[in-house]
Amino acid sequence: ITLGQSDNALMKLIAISLIMFVGLGFMKAVWYVTYDKSVAVSHFNKEVLNLFILPASFDKLLSKPWTLITHMFVYVDIWQVFANMLWLWCFGYIMQDLTGNKKIIPLFVYGSLGGALAFILAYNFVPSLKSQLPVAAAMGGSAGVMAVAIATTMVSPNYRIFPMLRGGIPLWVLTVFYVLSNVFT
Numbered sequence: 001i002t003l004g005q006s007d008n009a010l011m012k013l014i015a016i017s018l019i020m021f022v023g024l025g026f027m028k029a030v031w032y033v034t035y036d037k038s039v040a041v042s043h044f045n046k047e048v049l050n051l052f053i054l055p056a057s058f059d060k061l062l063s064k065p066w067t068l069i070t071h072m073f074v075y076v077d078i079w080q081v082f083a084n085m086l087w088l089w090c091f092g093y094i095m096q097d098l099t100g101n102k103k104i105i106p107l108f109v110y111g112s113l114g115g116a117l118a119f120i121l122a123y124n125f126v127p128s129l130k131s132q133l134p135v136a137a138a139m140g141g142s143a144g145v146m147a148v149a150i151a152t153t154m155v156s157p158n159y160r161i162f163p164m165l166r167g168g169i170p171l172w173v174l175t176v177f178y179v180l181s182n183v184f185t
Contacts, residue, residue, distance in 0.1 A: 009104040010092040014085050017141060020073045021081045024049070028076070049076065049139075054116055056123035056136035072112035074139040084145050087178055091149040094171065098155055104148065111147020118143075142182060149175050 031044040054071035055061050061068075075081035092104050119138045123129045129136070152159075153175040160168030 007101055008096075009101045010089065010096050013092070013105060013108055013141075014088060017073050017075065017081065017085060020052075020070075021075045024052075024074065024076055049074070050137070053137040053139040054119065056120055056133055056138070058120070058124065061120065068113065068116055069109075071116065071139050072109070072141040072144055076139070080140055084141055088141070088145045088148060090174070091145070091152045091178075094159060095148055095152040095155065098152070098159075103151075107148055107151050108141065108144035111151075112141055112144035114147065115143020146179065146182060149178050 027048050028041075028044050031048070032040045034040070035043050051064065052067060052070040052074045054067045055064065075084070088108075092108075095107070096104055116138065119136075123133050123136045153172050157170070157172050159171040161171060161174060162168050
């Protein structure tokens, strides 16, 4: 699982996310077999997915505090997991190359926790979002991936990707593209 490097933290993060994705996909398939097709997704979301996603409500969060950690590894959409893992690999590979294995996991976790805090505070204190508070929930590691992307760019803003192409593309250009694409989607 380390792909040739001992203690490859980046591959561990990707593996945890993919294992959760496959596990939840398998459980969703079981729910499709168990329940009628019209109610299978709602039962799956209520009985399984709600155990792992981060609720915006403080009351629900107090009854499921582990979701502060689990939400960052939960994906149910193939395109979301593919995009996040691809970006995590792109920026994480550069970060590991520049700083080593020990900084990726804390950076990803702290970035995800910061995103979770912003999410919870926004839904509890922004008046236009308060009406959705009972049903709002977050999942996925987008905030953690963004933290890795921005930290990588801050560590080495002049780093160049594809240096054979007219001197290469500066890393900050890729980061700006990633942030804008993430905001718009």
